[in-house]
Amino acid sequence: MYYATTYKSPVGTITMACDEHNLVGLWNEEQKYFGGSIAQQMTQKENMPIFDVAKKWLEAYFAGEKPVISELPLAPIGGEFRQMVWSILCEIPYGEVITYGEIAKKVAFKMKKSNMASQAIGGAVGHNPISIMIPCHRVVGSNGNLTGYAGGIQTKIKLLELEGVDVSRLFVPKKGSAI
Template sequence: MYYSTQYSSPVGLITLASYNDQLVGLWLEGQKYFADTIPNNLKEHHNLAIFNLTKQWLDNYFAGNNPSIDTLPMAPIGGDFRQCVWQILCEIPYGSVITYGEIAKKVAERMQKSSMSSQAVGGAVGHNPISIIIPCHRVVGANGNLTGYAGGINKKIQLLELEGANLTNLYIPKTSTAP
C-alpha cells in the first residue's frame, strides 16, 4: 500500500508518499508529473515513521540548514537511466548549481556511453519523484538559464536563495521550458 501525508512549507503545500517504510514521492502543490510514478492510489496516513523523519528533514532544510539525504530511506521509482540521473542530483552540493549538459556527461560516463542527450537528462530531472530532497532545483540550463523546474521557476529560485546559491549569473527564460 502506498501512503501519503502533507507538509506545509514556505514554498507551499507538499505531498509525501511512502511504500514499505521508504519515501517514494515528494511533490509540490501543482507540480508537473504529480505522483506519476505511483502505481496505486495513495491512502492518507499521517503518522508513519518515514513521514515523521521526512518532515523533520524538511524542517531542518527550511530552517536554512543542510540536512544529509543519507538519513532518509528513499526509493524513487524509475528505470536505470532515471536512477542514474537522480543519483547524480543527490551529489550536487548544497547551494550549488550544475547544468543539464554537465549531468549528461556524467551519465554517459557512468553508463559507459560515448555521449548522452541533455534533453533526455532534462526529462529525467523533470520527472524526479522526490523534489527538494533529490535536489533537481539545483539544475540550470546552459549559460545560467533557470529553466525546466516542474515545481515552477519561482519555487526553484526560492529554494536556491534559501541555500545561499549565487544567483548573479542566472536568469529566468522568457518562455517556460519545463519538460
C-alpha cells in the same frame, strides 16, 4: 500499498508518499507529474515513521541547515536510466548548481558512451518524484537559464536562494515549459 500525507512549507503545501518503510514521492502542489510515479491510489495516513523523519529533514532544510540526503530512506520509482540521473542529483552539494550538460557527461561516462543528450537528462530530472530532497532544483542550463523545474521557476528560485546560491547570475527564460 502507498500512503500519503501533507506538509506545510515556505514554498507551499508538499505532499509526501511512502511505502511501509521508504519515501517514494515528494511533490509541491500543482507540480508537473504530481504523483506520476505512483501507479495506484495513495491512502492518507499521518502516523508513518518515515513521514516523521521526512518532516524533520524538511524542517531542518527550510531552517537553512544542511540536512544530509543519505540520512533518508528514499526509494524513487523509475527505470535504470532515471535512477542513475537521480543518483547524480543527490551528489550536487547544497548551495551549488550543475548544468544538464555536466550531468549528461557523467551519465555518458557511467554508461561508457561518448556522449549523452542533455534533453534525455532533462526528461529524467523533470520526472524526479522526490523533489527538494533529490535536489533537481540545483540543475540549470549551461548559459544560466533557470528552466526545467517541474515545481515552477519561482519555487526553484526560492530554494536556490534559501541555499545561498547567487541567483543574480542566473535568468528566467522568456519561453519554456516550466515557467
